[in-house]
Amino acid sequence: MLLRSSSDKISRKSGAKPVLKPTNPCFSSGPCAKRPGWSLSALSKALVGRSHRSQAGREKLAQAIALTRAVLCPPEDYLIAIVPASDTGAVEMALWSLLGPRPVDVAVWESFTSDWAKDIVEQLKLTNTRIFQASYGALPDFSEINFNHDFVFAWNGTTSGVRIPNANFIPVEREGLTICDATSAAFAQLLDFTKLDVVTFSWQKVLGGEAAHGVIILSPRALTRLETHQPAWPLPKIFRLTVNGSVNAEIFKGQTINTPSLLAVEDYIDTLSWAQHVGGLPILIARTDENAKVIEEWVEKTPWVEFLAKDPDTRSNSAVCLQFSSLSQLETETQRRDCAKRMVEMIEAEGAGYDFGAYRAAPPGFRIWCGATVESADVAALLPWLDWAYNLALEEYSAC
Numbered sequence: 185m186l187l188r189s190s191s192d193k194i195s196r197k198s199g200a201k202p203v204l205k206p207t208n209p210c211f212s213s214g215p216c217a218k219r220p221g222w223s224l225s226a227l228s229k230a231l232v233g234r235s236h237r238s239q240a241g242r243e244k245l246a247q248a249i250a251l252t253r254a255v256l257c258p259p260e261d262y263l264i265a266i267v268p269a270s271d272t273g274a275v276e277m278a279l280w281s282l283l284g285p286r287p288v289d290v291a292v293w294e295s296f297t298s299d300w301a302k303d304i305v306e307q308l309k310l311t312n313t314r315i316f317q318a319s320y321g322a323l324p325d326f327s328e329i330n331f332n333h334d335f336v337f338a339w340n341g342t343t344s345g346v347r348i349p350n351a352n353f354i355p356v357e358r359e360g361l362t363i364c365d366a367t368s369a370a371f372a373q374l375l376d377f378t379k380l381d382v383v384t385f386s387w388q389k390v391l392g393g394e395a396a397h398g399v400i401i402l403s404p405r406a407l408t409r410l411e412t413h414q415p416a417w418p419l420p421k422i423f424r425l426t427v428n429g430s431v432n433a434e435i436f437k438g439q440t441i442n443t444p445s446l447l448a449v450e451d452y453i454d455t456l457s458w459a460q461h462v463g464g465l466p467i468l469i470a471r472t473d474e475n476a477k478v479i480e481e482w483v484e485k486t487p488w489v490e491f492l493a494k495d496p497d498t499r500s501n502s503a504v505c506l507q508f509s510s511l512s513q514l515e516t517e518t519q520r521r522d523c524a525k526r527m528v529e530m531i532e533a534e535g536a537g538y539d540f541g542a543y544r545a546a547p548p549g550f551r552i553w554c555g556a557t558v559e560s561a562d563v564a565a566l567l568p569w570l571d572w573a574y575n576l577a578l579e580e581y582s583a584c
């Protein structure tokens with residue numbers, strides 16, 4: 185592999201292999217690390233083998249909803265439901281149930297929002313749709329959004345490490361609905377619910393719950409839309425939030441549309457209880473910020489790496505995405521992709537960090553999950569391994 189000469193680039197020197205490893209080497213962006221102290225015994229009270237429609241099952245599901253409300257604090261008149269098929273299920277349920285009566289604006293700046301745009305244009309065939317696109321690392325120009333249209337967007341781009349810094353660009357008074365995929369933002373960033381009509385997320389992200397189910401939170405305006413709008417397309421049973429034209433109130437009390445995993449429910453209850461115990465949302469956000477700060481300090485002193493997010497104000501604290509800087513010795517996209525892959529392999533083989541490669545469709549580099557269940561000491565322990573692996577990977581390539 186041809187590398188740039190080191191004369192105009194940073195010098196390369198093999199460092200000693202780090203000794204310290206993260207206590208918990210899990211840095212995946214979903215399923216994310218389990219909460220500190222988690223073990224299977226946290227699930228000992230799970231209602232396995234019982235019906236979710238039994239009194240005890242209903243109570244567990246209602247408890248999960250109540251704890252979600254207690255930690256996230258949406259306005260009292262917003263309703264919360266546990267829904268099938270993770271965050272994707274929750275987002276698509278919203279798109280299929282609510283869209284149609286108004287033109288739609290979609291903000292696309294990474295992989296999942298691109299999927300939602302495809303759903304709207306190619307599956308729902310809503311021709312009156314405008315897509316506001318930005319490449320990885322940037323945000324689209326929100327000043328162009330028309331809030332009399334429905335607006336679909338993600339609060340945090342998990343695959344690009346770019347988030348919206350706030351919802352100031354969304355007016356309180358608006359005709360359209362704002363549909364926000366918040367899966368890697370909920371419990372890590374402050375969501376401004378007054379600007380959001382639909383908020384979705386899944387359990388395996390910031391709280392490291394077991395994956396399976398999604399959560400959808402609906403504003404009164406979204407609930408009104410459900411009752412006043414009949415979609416022009418067929419609505420699969422798992423998307424149906426109404427009965428005979430009225431909102432199905434039972435779903436929002438925990439009577440799920442289909443069968444949930446009571447093991448996953450128990451795990452979600454456990455992690456929400458942990459969240460409450462450590463101090464609730466402000467502490468979850470502070471923990472995430474602190475983790476991201478550890479990486480920021482390392483990037484500042486590490487010339488070969490930089491944030492994918494161009495503007496520091498839009499840098500995600502949860503899904504922290506990094507790429508090789510122009511000072512690295514890797515000139516081509518292929519070199520960068522190969523090197524990142526090799527580095528992840530080397531670090532995984534040492535058991536010093538797992539699953540922190542960039543998303544497959546994103547520019548080559550790394551995505552280190554920094555959500556609230558990750559300990560900052562573990563992030564700090566991972567970073568010397570990246571320096572070590574970078575130098576070793578370059579040495580290997582030079583020798584080829």
Ligand SMILES: Cc1ncc(COP(=O)(O)O)c(C=O)c1O
Pocket residue numbers: 213214269270271272273296297338340341342343365367368385386
């Ligand atoms: C922004 C965003 N939306 C949707 C998804 C899909 O989530 P799930 O796998 O819970 O359906 C992800 C997964 O990482 C995501 O980051």
